[in-house]
Amino acid sequence: MKKLIYILLIFNLQSSICNLYAQWVQQSSGVSTPLYNVQFANSFTGWVTGSNSVILKTTNGGNNWFNQSIDLSYPKNLYGICMLDVNTGFITGWFETILKTTNSGLNWNIQSNIPTNNGNSNNAVSFINPQTGWICSFLGRVLKTTNGGSNWDTVNIGNTGPLRDIQFIDAQTGWVCGDVGNLKKSTNGGINWLSQPLLTTANLIALYFLNVNTGYTVSEQDNYIFSTNDGGNNWDTL
Secondary structure (H helix, E strand, O other): OHHHHHHHHHHHHHHHHHHHHOOOOOOOOOOOOOEEEEEEOOOOOEEEEEOOOOEEEEOOOOOOOEEOOOOOOOOOOEEEEEEOOOOOEEEEEOOOEEEEEOOOOOOOEEEEOOOOOOOOOEEEEEEOOOOOEEEEEOOOOEEEEOOOOOOOEEEOOOOOOOEEEEEEOOOOOEEEEEHHHOEEEEOOOOOOOEEOOOOOOOOEEEEEEOOOOOEEEEEOOOOOEEEEOOOOOOOEEO
């Protein structure tokens, strides 16, 4: 009897593992250009950004994608996306590009867009509500808005190189990461930034926090994932 129970347990475990690895299915985007970012507002509705000013949207969980690309006078790489819900969201990209939609991407309003090979590359964007958000840029700049992107103020983050990703959990607490292991945290809405422990000299290209304590960042060259459970005071290597 015990042997039978063990066999059944092993069978169930194997079935679970098989199901786990079968959850990822390749989906066709309909375009051949590189794609850089993806975000879903719910299990059905999501967006993808890419090169050549590509914006794609799905309303059936990614089974089909349709084009919402916008004419920016020059094909630009669109890197950052933050959708607050199915209607309101922001996209950032090359040469100061900032786009906003309030109607689910039917229209993307240009908040900032300058000629090619000028200005800064806006790499990532994070909003906590329709009014308050932050952007990080390739030239080490952080921007903040408190009026839905109508105006942006430059935040002093100190000496830094290219910044790749940014996320705020609430109006006060946020993180930004970038090249050569650059990782900083703010606890006052981005007014001041404190350097986190140096985890690596590789580029930190993405981060994600579940809450004010638990978060992750990933490095580019040495293929590490780092995790924290105390808001960034200490990090473990995965």
